[in-house]
Amino acid sequence: MAPESSFSSNAPAQPNHGQQALRIPSDLALILDDAGSTPPGPQDGPPAKKRSRTTTDYTHRKRVPARCVYGENDSPQPPSPTGHDAESEGSDQKIIARLDEIKDMIGREFLLEIDLPPSGLGDLSYPDPLPEPPLTFATLGADVETKALSPTNYDSRFEERGWCYYLAEISLRRTIDDTLQHLAEGGEKSWLSNPSQLIRQYHELEKQRSLWRFHLPTIVQFDDEQVPDNEFAFGLRGRFLEWNELLLRPILYHVLHLPSDQTPLQECVELAEKAIHLCEQKIYEYQHTLRHGGSWFITRRIFAYACLILAAAMQPERRIKLPARWGSAIRVAIQALGFWSQDAADSRWDAVLCRPPVEPTPPAPTDVPFTLSFGPSKPVPELLAALPPDPVCEYLVTRYFATLSPLFHILHGPTFQKQYWAFLQNPQQADLSWLALLYAICGLTLKTVPPTDPGLSELWEDSSTPRDLSSLSLKCREAAMMCLSQDQFLVRHNLNTLEALLILIHTIANTEGAEYGWVLLGNALHIAIALRCHINGDASNFIERERRRRCWAGILILHTDQTLLYRDIDLSSLANMKASMPSDANDDEIQEHAILTSPAQASSRRITHMSLIRFHFQLFQLSTRVHSHVSGPNQLNEAALGPFDAEISEQQQQWDSLYLVNGARSILDTAGYAHWCILQTYAHQLYLLLHRPFHHSRSSCFRPESRDRCAQSGLALLDIHRQFFQLPRLKCYRWLVNGTISCNALHGAVALTSCLVDMPNDADFTEHLAVIDAAVVRLECLKRKSPACSHIYPILRCLQLRLSRASPPSPARELAESRFEDWVSNVDWFRPDAIDWDFWDGDFSTPQADDDLTATT
Template sequence: MATSSRSSSKRLPISCQACRSRKIRCSRDGRPCQTCVRRGLGAEDCIYLGQPRLSSEHALTAESAGQTHLLARIRDLEELLQRQAQSHASASVSPQNSPSATGSFLESDRGVEVKPSNLRSPLLNNVGTLQSFASGYVRYLPFATHANQLQLSPPGTGSSLPSVDSEIPDESDDLQIPLAKNSVSREELVAILPPRQYCDALKNVYFQVFSPMFHILHDLTFEAEYQQFCHDSSSVTTAWIALLFAILGIAVTALEDDEPLLSDLGREKTVTRNIKILSSRYRSASLRCLAADDVLSRHSINSLQSLILINYARVHRGLPTWTLLGFTHHVAISMGCHVDPDRFPLGPIEREERRRAWAGVTMLYTTQNSVFGHLGHHIPSQGVKPPLEINDVDLLTGSLSEQSTRPTQMTYFLLEFRLDRVLSMICQTLFSFCPKFSLSQLEAQVLAVHEICDRRYQVNPNLEPLPVHHVANLNILYSYIHQLLLLLLRPGLCCYLQGEFTPETYSARTKCVASAKASLSIYHSLHESPQFASYKWYNCGLGSFHAFHAAVVLSVALMYPESQFEFVEIKDMLWKSMDVFAALSNRSNFCSKAVPVLRRLIDMACTRGQQAVLTVDPNTGLISSPSDLTQDLSPIAPEYIMEPLFSQLQPQSWVSPTSVYWDGWKFLFERG
């Protein structure tokens, strides 16, 4: 009887009509379901039989209000948690046991002072957001810095979603991860290489410019293998050919605009397009070689080095790296690089190659952790020692214990590795509820590296001048140091801009101005000096990011200068930097975005600063207290300018080039 009753009754479908009509799987998780959302359908199209059809307007209003209420509750709860955590930490932690400026942070887990809550970032509670694309792809934005980034678009609003292709540079490699073994022959892979003279030229560029910065290879070993390959291409492994392609893909980015090699190898109309196409071509060829070598199942030091260099190249080209880096990390583990090579019967060159490879993976991993907000996570290892600070020839001669009085091939690599770890600690401090380190300790760590740079790269009048690559590397290290100081001192500067005039906030303002000036000076020097022409790739990327950060800080300082001299000095420096940004904009996407922003920002800062200069005290030559300058300085309402500008100053926007929120600068163009 029951069976007859069930068979005679008609069960209503549990999937929506839109999915049923297309015969696709329905997620059945609301109106609209996620399947309809991915197809671009709204609530009015996602109908479940047996339910009243809500009007689109009612559904969207209710859902939007619910999301807004939920976001507000989450923020309130996180603020309460933050206050409780800080109160507990302040009561239980003593500031008396902080390490010295040169002490190790690894030994200072206990007794570290917690910085005052009024210096914490007001956007600390922000854990990021998800960015959806029209094609259904999703990307995590770790440090949302603007209210618009935190708002969830109500489903079915018809609001246009960005295209994932517009968010990623159009030079992505055509083979992302070499998981599938292919049938490409060695001859076909070798045929992709440029002619011998071009290979020689690009190889030399790599070892002159990039190898001293990211020294994971033993140059003498590679050079010997390269000469052997030139005489007999069958004498090397497919993984070694992958390494050669990776080197070519990096080297081509350092070529000058008028380099004939670019026009000979490329067919594009512009230098920028030629570099993009050639770099992508060689990276892709490297990945194809690794696929042909079956890198999923078997590995060698050359295949690991190839993967590391491909990651390095993609980072500097602004391409997504996180996924491929994870694969590279696991290849390193499968080869035992996470174990110190002294435990194995290996020669000195093999040991150092493994240590350098592991350090390269760790460096990239540490930086990407900071960029993605994956704070406090480190790659575990079994006591792997850092690479030795020696030249490659020392591994052949056995002079491993002698300390060089001049920088070695490993000096820059090891110092940048240390600065990357400091960046990680700064992010943990600025973006964590219970920071392990104080601002003063972190500042001491940065300054300690600065002192090491001064000492290791010191010019000795009794010796020959330092090679160009060492001078360039020193400037790049200094630029990184000033970037870290600007990031580290941001809470104090923001407090100063909010009217909290204390010795601490005034000191933060003074230090920020000094670091910003130094950063722009380095940026200009790397651009103007002919000896640094091969480093335009750096100035177009990371160097421009550091300079943009510095220019924004100086623009804010220009609004409230301390004296007429400072006003004129900063104004001239900013317009001078604008010329560099403009000159690089044809080769740098970052610069092309920064130029209009900086032009409007500097104009606005000059207007406000000029009005402040009119209040100079004739007796002292100084400008009145900043607190006297907060009213009626600009024809534009202060609340209109300062709130969005203050939001853009938050440290979340300045961790890496990809964290810059360009839409947040639109307020500069909304009037006049």
């Protein structure tokens, strides 16, 4: 009988490549249980014999205290365990799980050190949540003396200890992170209101901490009072003591910030004293660390501990007894910070206290520049050479702000105009991030105009130049990324950097496919957080404040596109950031010191530059809640459909009242109608997400109303695609069908097909079939316009074939419907090479060539 888990303490030993397997001791199994869940999966072979240079020095040279080699939070990770069966099936999943765990650990390190919002990484799950150690060790319960290691047993014993440290470190970081989330639930105000609750909470959490320590394997045990010379135990001990200080920090905050007319409880004062003594202890221990990968975190902690001690020393009325050597500890902290600040720019006061500055600061003469380049630098004249001629460039910018910017209005027009005139006066001195923004604007506009546009005539004066605007647009986007790279945008960024990235991602999503911009969107999100776009900052400069708010709204809009196209994305962490919407004002109303809107304008329902952005902002909040619902355990709760439907309908009514005239499109406002159509795609996608589990008669929770709702939304999405493709008045927005609009149409076609195959045999849906046929004709024209359309076209062809064939006799029809539903549920629309086309064999047919089917128009 196979064991339940390879981590189980009573699991029978199983051979692995001829070597005897080991039962993992119960104390390590308990540690793993604390970390989350016991990881299932096949057994690994022995880890590769690989160790870092520092680890080798530690073992083969004269032993020195580990703190002289490693920081407490930068102990060496164990060798990457790639066994002899690394090429076997499932090895990729193990590597992904380990990489995800390392990514999670790094994210938790930054979350603890910087005031960043939760990233949501902890909400993601993998089949194997923890990496699995090899089951070939002699023992995990005995201590390892490095002195006694010989060349024959060194690797195995050292790697055993490395695995124990690695798994214990994962457990400890996760537990600390959960503790921090718990302590921060009520905010700092809650720490002042109920001291008895603070004390009780501390003792309960301290019990958990002691229990974690009790189950720690002997091989990585440590003494609280003695600094170990084992580098693994040294790092684990340091983090364990920091855990205690974090538990005590709310109590210290309570004692220091309690109103002067109130007296703190004596036990609170005693626990505050304990926190201060821990701070002093850690300052003395940290002063001996040499340079390592965690030096930045060490300096921040030294500074934080020194600040806590000074805060207590400056308030003697709080009756906190300071350590006898607290003054010496402060001097040690200053010396340590001064030492690191000599050659490390990120250890100076401004960088220690803040995230990257909004505006770049000139480097000090002693700074060694830190770069993350993607290629060799190019001189500015060479970067400028790819720009279109000045008249064409100005035309592209003008057209962008006239027709394209309102769809994604994150730029403040007057600010850009001022920057553009300054650029024309002295192009050689242009800021590279702003130059990237200019290239991004030109690249998008070139994708939306025909080659015969008179504004481009100067481009074609050289008859040898091919009239390929797609190629020119791609060159502009490549130039934009080159400017960003040369400007070191990954380590140095400003609002121009963020605006350029957002427009590039917007262009990619709407011309190539949303999936191609996902990685860039992650970069943009974290740059926006570094620039503090997610918080309500100082209103001393209204233009800068609104630019930040608009950029954050752009981040949310692009994430909304991703969540509608991919059903496995939960963005609750972004929704929980309480950022304000951009002000409902036009560009020319936003001045540096005020926003010039009259009370009548502020209270009226008028279309402004920000109307569409603000509606998108509301949609992000709604779509996030809908995705959280459909991804959770209550997705089959019919009672939730009514409130969600009502909320979507309410938003649709708001759009109708602003953009339509008596329920019909306005002939005076083409842009407004285009905006209305775009918003409707989001509403119908949300309807599909909500009603999909209830729309099929084979479902145990079938609702005829849900099937009707899915059919109506599918038809609506296909009709919106038709209008953007065919209506002359929407000609300047036709480029949108190359990306997201066609992806939405695909989802609508799949939903409609699923509803039609579930209809009774005698149902007449000729009109519905004509809608699918027309969509196939349109996508045939678009299939060479973008990767998204080329992927969508064959799927629509298959759906058309499925609906055009005569219905197979029952019970074959029921089997065919079941197979179709299974196929639809598992297909990956953006990887046609991975789609199971064999599904269309037998009862169905697979289109082999365009000539095999004559589309009906």
